[in-house]
Amino acid sequence: xxxxxxxxxxxxxxxxxxxxxxxxxxxxxxxxxxxxxxxxxxxxxxxxxxxxxxxxxxxxxxxxxxxxxxxxxxxxxxxxxxxxxxxxxxxxxxxxxxxxxxxxxxxxxxxxxxxxxxxxxxxxxxxxxxxxxxxxxxxxxxxxxxxxxxxxxxxxxxxxxxxxxxxxxxxxxxxxxxxxxxxxxxxxxxxxxxxxxxxxxxxxxxxxxxxxxxxxxxxxxxxxxxxxxxxxxxxxxxxxxxxxxxxxxxxxxxxxxxxxxxxxxxxxxxxxxxxxxxxxxxxxxxxxxxxxxxxxxxxxxxxxxxxxxxxxxxxxxxxxxxxxxxxxxxxxxxxxxxxxxxxxxxxxxxxxxxxxxxxxxxxxxxxxxxxxxxxxxxxxxxxxxxxxxxxxxxxxxxxxxxxx
Numbered sequence: 001x002x003x004x005x006x007x008x009x010x011x012x013x014x015x016x017x018x019x020x021x022x023x024x025x026x027x028x029x030x031x032x033x034x035x036x037x038x039x040x041x042x043x044x045x046x047x048x049x050x051x052x053x054x055x056x057x058x059x060x061x062x063x064x065x066x067x068x069x070x071x072x073x074x075x076x077x078x079x080x081x082x083x084x085x086x087x088x089x090x091x092x093x094x095x096x097x098x099x100x101x102x103x104x105x106x107x108x109x110x111x112x113x114x115x116x117x118x119x120x121x122x123x124x125x126x127x128x129x130x131x132x133x134x135x136x137x138x139x140x141x142x143x144x145x146x147x148x149x150x151x152x153x154x155x156x157x158x159x160x161x162x163x164x165x166x167x168x169x170x171x172x173x174x175x176x177x178x179x180x181x182x183x184x185x186x187x188x189x190x191x192x193x194x195x196x197x198x199x200x201x202x203x204x205x206x207x208x209x210x211x212x213x214x215x216x217x218x219x220x221x222x223x224x225x226x227x228x229x230x231x232x233x234x235x236x237x238x239x240x241x242x243x244x245x246x247x248x249x250x251x252x253x254x255x256x257x258x259x260x261x262x263x264x265x266x267x268x269x270x271x272x273x274x275x276x277x278x279x280x281x282x283x284x285x286x287x288x289x290x291x292x293x294x295x296x297x298x299x300x301x302x303x304x305x306x307x308x309x310x311x312x313x314x315x316x317x318x319x320x321x322x323x324x325x326x327x328x329x330x331x332x333x334x335x336x337x338x339x340x341x342x343x344x345x346x347x348x349x350x351x352x353x354x355x356x357x358x359x360x361x362x363x364x365x366x367x368x369x370x371x372x373x374x375x376x377x378x379x380x381x382x383x384x385x386x387x388x389x390x391x392x393x394x395x396x397x398x399x400x401x402x403x404x
Contacts, residue, residue, distance in 0.1 A: 026308045037116050062388075072369065074134075075116075076363065077089075077119050077292075078359075081126045084099055085098055086101050089119040089131060091114065091116075092105075094116055094119060094131060095110060096145050098367040109147045109148065111131075111133065111148050113135065115133060117160075118132040118161060119132075125188075131148065132159075132163065133160065134159055135158050137158050139152075149186055151190075152192065156177065157178060159180075160176065160178070160215060161176045162176040163176075167216060170187055171186055171187055171190065175192065177211060179211065180203075180211070181194060181196035181211050191276060194247070196245070197243055197245065198246060200228075205312070210232040212257065213229070213260035214229050214230070214260070215261055217262050224240045224241060226239050226285055228248075230257025230271060234249075234253055234256075235271060236248065240279070248287075248289065252271065255273050255275075256274030257272065257274070259275065259304040261304040264311060266284065268283050270280065270331055271299030272302065272318075276298045278292070288310045301316045306352065313326070313328055314331050315352070315378055317348045319348045321345060323341065324362050324364075325338075325346065326378045328376070339379075341362075341382060342364060342370045343365040347363070349363040354373075359375050362378075
């Protein structure tokens with residue numbers, strides 16, 4: 001049965017916290033108001049979307065004549081269970097595309113904030129999705145993003161920056177708090193506890209330390225997973241079951257980490273470093289690190305994405321100088337991968353779609369965002385699927401849906 005909260009066509013009207021049907025909406029509206037609604041929705045068909053916080057009718061994404069759009073995009077994620085479903089976290093809430101990125105709809109029912117910084121489908125549970133609001137806590141959806149429930153009981157930090165899933169244990173999940181460190185759940189996210197032994201000095205430092213990225217090193221049969229935590233003051237390592245986090249030190253001592261990823265099946269890790277320090281690579285499970293430039297020596301890498309089909313292929317976002325770049329040799333050398341992109345140097349977000357053989361999504365721009373799709377591993381990109389307007393415009397659309 002189709003979920004009535006996932007789509008709603010003409011013939012419904014909305015109030016905050018309550019939706020009801022009318023047989024003929026047009027008889028109650030003046031021509032002026034009808035025109036206003038059509039302009040609000042953008043060129044094309046009018047789609048009415050439900051949601052708390054007064055979500056307006058919002059459809060974006062048709063390349064031809066698009067008027068509607070999104071505010072600042074914070075994160076993209078592809079569904080490992082459905083190659084056509086793409087998730088987007090923005091400053092206007094959560095948007096989902098069910099057709100490979102062509103049309104997007106807002107799904108904010110249950111959220112207490114519209115500023116969402118992270119979203120991730122659960123690789124172990126179909127239709128379970130996790131989202132983190134900026135200063136809004138952690139949320140879980142059990143219906144593919146159609147509705148959301150708070151899921152951060154035990155997480156002391158309201159600003160969750162990332163959720164990471166154990167590669168083998170489906171009930172083990174980790175969450176990173178921006179200033180609260182690492183939290184772990186052993187029951188699929190029903191409850192959480194802090195896992196910060198060894199990080200006390202950083203947590204209590206007079207100058208705030210940011211905890212941003214967590215990666216789990218590739219797990220060989222019989223090996224214990226190794227966790228790596230990237231912070232604004234360096235990188236920390238901990239074997240699963242160990243009592244304390246340890247400072248990796250060496251080449252990464254005191255260097256702020258802006259991206260972190262692990263290469264499956266290789267024992268290799270890669271970290272993006274702040275202050276135009278390029279990338280660092282470890283080939284021994286994170287015990288030692290070496291700078292690996294290949295053209296990135298003076299860039300700050302904000303995002304790293306691995307090709308699901310080829311672990312040698314790495315994509316990076318390094319705004320505001322290089323934008324989207326690509327390596328075919330594990331990061332030894334890099335080349336531009338932003339041909340014909342608008343605001344190409346500000347390419348900053350990437351998502352690879354598993355099981356497609358090279359489908360990628362990328363976001364460029366700051367104030368105005370552009371969404372691109374590539375079907376050949378970043379060698380070429382489609383024209384912008386949608387241009388996203390400033391946040392103020394989208395906020396005004398939300399206000400239009402609220403009762404006076």
